[in-house]
Amino acid sequence: MTFSAFARRAIFAVALIFANAGLHFAGLAQAAGAFAVGKCGAYGQAFDYPAEAGALAAARKQCKGQCTTVTMKRACAAFAVDMTNPCGAHGYAVKPQISTSLNAATKQCYDFGGKECVIRAWACDAKG
Structure with a gap:
């Protein structure tokens, strides 16, 4: 046939x-992302990199000063600072959904003594 x-x-x-x-x-x-947070509202972000090492390096390069880096793979990261003292209390979180990461970062900022915590930055690994 x-x-x-x-x-x-x-x-x-x-x-x-x-x-x-x-x-x-x-x-x-294969998508990878990273988020770097530092003192006084410093941050860096990178997402949709082919490898974790590249994302970490890109996020660190954007963040000024001594910064903590976290990875995000198919997730979102958020960074909150206290508006009354940006060099004081802050918080960050990496969660599967943007709403969860925003809430967790804000809560962490308040837990560390923040008075008026607001989101300074956020990023999602868009492949997630």
Whole structure:
């Protein structure tokens, strides 16, 4: 039995779609991000890097001073500072969802003595 030209084209198109989807999802698994936080509201962020080391280096480079770095893979990071004293209390969090990371960072800032904690920065690994 022979296939018509239309049937061959349809099979080729479906195979191409599945191959493209496979490449897309393979790229998702390799995405990495990082967030760096420091004193007085300093921060750096990097997301959708092919490897964790590159993301960490990029985030550290943006953050001025002595900074703590955290990684995020398929997650979001948030950094909160006290508006009344930006060099005082602060908090950060990495969570699977942006809303959870924003809330956790703000809560941590208040837990460390902040009076008017606000989000200074946030980032999500967009592949997540």
